[in-house]
Amino acid sequence: MVRILLLLLVFLFAIPLANAKPSVSDIRIGVHPDKTRFVLELSEEPAYRVFTLPRPYRVVVDLPELEWNLPQEMAQQQGGLIKTLRYGLFAPGTSRVVLDSQGPLEIISVFLLPPNETSKHRLVIDMKPVAANAFAATQQPYTSSKPLPKPKAVVVRSNDGVKDSRVTIVLDPGHGGVDPGTIGVSGIYEKEVVLTFTRDLKEALDATGRYNVLLTRDRDIFVKLADRRETARQAGADLFISIHADAHSDRSLRGSSVYTLSETSSDEVAAQLAATENKADLIAGVELEGQPDEVSSILLDLTQRETMNLSAQFATMLVEELKGKTRLLGNTHRFAGFVVLKAHDVPSLLIELGFLSNSDDEQRLRSQAERKKLVTSIASAVDRYFFWQQSMR
Template identity: 40%
Template sequence: MPMLLTFPGFVAATEKAEDPLLAFGARIVGDDARSRVVIDFDGKPDFSVHYVESPERVVIDLSATAFGFPPADLAARGLFKDIRYGTMGEGSARIVLTAIRPVHLVMAEVQKNEEKGYRLVLDAEMTTREKFAELVKTQKWGEVQEGTNAALNTISPEDQGHDGVFVVAVDAGHGGIDAGASGSSTKTPEKEITLAFAKELAEKLNRQPGVKAMLTRTNDSFLSLSERVVLARQSKADLFISLHADTLGQKGIRGATVYTLSDTASDRMAAALAARENLSDQLAGYSIEVPQPEVADILLDLTRRETQAFSIALANRVVKSFEGQIGLINNPHRYAGFQVLRAPDIPSILLELGFLSNEEDEKLLLSDEWRDRLTTLLTEAIMRYRNSALAGGGEP
């Protein structure tokens, strides 16, 4: 639970400040990879952001503020295990966010509310200990900002200049405690199959000029669905490809399928598959939260429609590359609400390599020769997508 406090050594701002701002509302959404904190004020606040180590904390210094919202509204969750706030010396207040892991703010800005006052919006993402230590080392204290990212000492991936390298995030589905499906004959876990395919695909992509592949996981470790997306965004990925090999109750169904994101599923099978894949987090003790409408753009911002057009173009190229070479399911491009495809600014597909519930597919999924063939065709499809995008500058 957050604590309303007066920091030791200081008198409350309300004792001396003539007209402190009123923080009349607060909310927080997110998970272990990214979280958003929103605080409503009756006037426009000045603020600054700082980072403190041991433990990792984000400190928000504010102009004089009286906190008038219920403490439960800012209960710790997501990336933060403790949240405290209160007045400091004359004319100032502070919010301290204690993190469960190293974090950085990719956005901190004041926005005008439509109905009343302003809101301070803080978007936090996981980062490495090395990058957090660098933030602590390079920051400057005592500089109050008036509403944008100037206090962050960091910028978001979408603000960074592109270095000309085409980055592909290759995501091996499942891992760790989440084994995924298992083969009907050999009982081979899906997590082993997807990792083998991911490593081979990444290796082939890294041989291509101007292309760099990054693996979201390189071993048998668990990653939440949100962590996979954040890792891709932090790598400034141009594409995100998640590899899977599921099972179906109908053992006769076989072949590869390419999925893109949609709030409405293309069919019952796609809806059921997305529901199963989205349960991955719950298996490891995480829960998928539905953000309030006001903060929903932490997952899907205004670039989603354009990104979706590129995702569909990529899916079509993969299907075309596989036709006549790799067995495809009927209607091989389908869509559903896969959480792992929700990067708002990265064209993303989920590729079902085949179905472990089908004996013929299972044999192929375990075949070195077939894996080499499929990853070669997939690499060719990705390169055609890249070359078309670079040549035309529009939808590939």
């Protein structure tokens, strides 16, 4: 009996241990005459894959899914070759660190150190500058002897493949995980603002009972631009709404604005926003080699004409619903080559809730009452749009 109880106890304690993710407790950068050293301190010895990427020069560190018990200032460190750094979930089961380099670089060594009196397990990466023409020859990855599974794509599937008879709407909170998006004037992350907002919007749409609402992400995880569109396509979505809150170098710019796809931008602000948004995969350290260069050219064909007309119709209704209820950017409906809006057969729109580079706008998006006004307006526009569609049949 005692033995059974003991076994039971061991079993009960083993469950949380088995599920607990390894955690990161410190990130350090050391600048030495001959190298820049990057150190990650962890609760256990990690599997890893470390590699470099060009254009722009970066170091990418893939690890198992980790808990990041770190103050936000940790992400503001820099030194030596390391210009900026970011970390977070890259794919289910894979966490990632991206180090932006001052220039072409070579990894000299990657090794693990066991715990001692002052430190836990450490992953150490040493790097040094290299001539641009020698970079390619130094690009082979460093991997741990313990294998690290390849990152999986994040395409959300609708109700395990069962088709919902209702209209399907895919909501797409921008950024996530290793891509924080814009960082607001008071330090708030765009990826957090838009996820909170998207959950509220889903709740409002679900409450009507009329819609099958899917999210491209419902946690702090990175999702590739193409996988966001793919979620909409596979769900046979009737509408795709991408949700953002970006920044602009002109800090006086404020107000919500809506964007639909176009080969040429309506204006400089729209062009800049699209250029920033289209860099999301790059920010997260996704290799773009070998993929069609869809970022630099947004060529549309005639089959997309109908989809674009529907997108524009929804944008018009949305602007009408927003008017008078919340602060708007002038010429509220704008156009640009947003890669995430390129699904051929799904009417798609991107809403910038506001500019996190403007302190009034940031305040507005932090306020639940203000967010509710936006949620209500979008939900009304969705109702109007589908009512209009039905009346056209």
